[in-house]
Amino acid sequence: MAHDLVIRGGELVDGTGAEPRRGDLAIDGNKITAVGKVSGSGREEIDATGRLVTPGFVDVHTHLDAQIGWDPLLTPVSWHGVTTALIGNCGVTFAPCRPDDR
Structure with a gap:
């Protein structure tokens, strides 16, 4: 499945106070559709290795x-x-x- 956007390998911060965890995040339209190890490609992909991925x-x-x-x-x-x-x-x-x- 091709997602609109996949952000790969970032330190995911979910806003709950839990420790960040390394993973991927997929976005389709204006919704986050997958978190963790995202299979498939993205029409656009961002390498977030060594970076924080946070909610707004x-x-x-x-x-x-x-x-x-x-x-x-x-x-x-x-x-x-x-x-x-x-x-x-x-x-x-x-x-x-x-x-x-x-």
């Missing part, structure tokens, strides 16, 4: 309230693995906002 990080304390106005991708935060960020929890607001963002 959630940052629950940010100061991105202003940045999201000019940088909706929240770079470089997203470059560092953050896939979810909580904003607006410090009681700060930035106004006025652009008319098309109201």
Whole structure:
């Protein structure tokens, strides 16, 4: 079976607090479909030997309230693995906002 993407030989971190374990990870569409020793090839393959493979990080304390106005991708935060960020929890607001963002 050909997967869309196979990441091979990385140290897999599952987010549970368990020790990382060496293995492969297959992705089809937008879902992880296999973890461990993945048989078959990937349309794209990444050699992750010597690297950590982690789930996306959630940052629950940010100061991105202003940045999201000019940088909706929240770079470089997203470059560092953050896939979810909580904003607006410090009681700060930035106004006025652009008319098309109201």
